[in-house]
Amino acid sequence: MFFPLKDENPTKTFPFMTVLIIVANVIVFLIELAYGHNRGYLIAKYGVIPYEITHAVDINPTVFLGPYINLITSLFLHASFWHILGNMWFFWIFGNNIEDVVGHFKFLIFYLLGGIAASLMQILLTASSTIPVIGASGAVSAILGAYMIKFPRARVKTLLFIFIFVTVINVPAITFIGIWFFIQLLSSLGAARGNVAWYAHIGGFLFGLFTIRLFQKKEGYTKYRVY
8 A cells, every 4th residue: 555645846836726626625525514414415416426417317306507517516525534635635746736737727627627537437437327426536536647747757755555564665656656547447347346436537547648738838848857
């Protein structure tokens, strides 16, 4: 098991859009908690349900703008404290540099489109499912795909667990993210039996991997910086 602590890749600008997205996710999560036992209603209403998208229907509870708006609203819902913590931690570590690359406004567009692409991948492969899909994981996966392209040699300080052995190592981003993606692929083999939207992780990652160059600023930008 491994977990990123930080990347050694300073930014040129303050990542205020990254901060705003994190704040928005936290606020929505607090609203979820305020619903208490009715939280499931909120998730069913604003989460993405593959069956609704593929059959163009809105199962109760219905949404005023229809089920397709849930491709966006679902990105701000989370199932647990650990779910949102993991997503926002990865997002903070890798997102600020991608915001630096594309600019603040385009970063928001990239984030949302990455999340939508991730959900569409999940929908494509689980078209008849009536289980709501929620979380920022797909959008964060798009960030990881973009980071792998733009900063493959940036160092990621990583907490490594091997049974009872614990250590901190520095690894290139291409290695860290490559291992992460391999785990997503392996996990997707048993996705039908689990409660994690592994296909969404894969879809978001591929979106970020192949589209980041369309979003980046036109001026020259180095692939990585070493200090």
